[in-house]
Amino acid sequence: MESLKLVKFEDLKKLTESCKPEKYVIIDVRNPGELEKHGKLEQSINIPLKEIKSLEESSQSEFVGKLNLQKISKEDHIIFHCRSGPRAIFAALVFLKFGFTNISIYSGGMLDWKAYGGKIQKVTSENVFFLYRIHTYQN
Template sequence: MGNDQFTIATYEEVKDLPNHPEKLLIDVREPSEVVETGKIPTSVNIPLSTVEKELKLNDEEFMAKYSRSKPQSEDEIIFHCKLGGRAGKAADVAIGLGFKNVKNYKGSWVDWAKQEKL
């Protein structure tokens, strides 16, 4: 079920992310899904099956791979997928790794596409 220690991110928060480079938006869909639909601006694609491994990378490895600073335990991380289910699982994984400021963009890509009229 998940431990529900994460909070819910809203469309407005996600829309404002270009103004908040310190926050990390992780798209946990498969790369093929991202190619199909496009991506939310600023998002980094880390499929759910690899989230734990990638969040355990050291700072240099993470930066080399994603051109973004690896989030520290207090940094805000928002996960999204297509509808929010996989994002919730990813949020649980991140919390298990000690990240304290984790959010799930409920509605995820489907909500984004609707709000953006894609």
């Protein structure tokens, strides 16, 4: 099994501000209500841990299909984050189980991102469900 890598604030900030065409996906595993309350990292997509856990015992095709992961290859750099870390680790382990190989955990989570002054996108009740699982990432 592949191992998980840790990403620190400086590295994630550099990656999100870079003009390099590196392909990566930031997956926020917090609940939609947390996004509304605290905002989100600008380039992140939301796949709540509860949904990932519900598919843990599913087939590969069901996992990819229900989480709408068709545009994400198993080699793309996937960075998980949550509020403080534990949920991101659990989600990453599930993705490893399904063969995704380039996985990192943002070690500080949203608390760290906010504390260091990272850019936060405001999420309102009108757009929280629109943002839920929209898969946009760098090409």
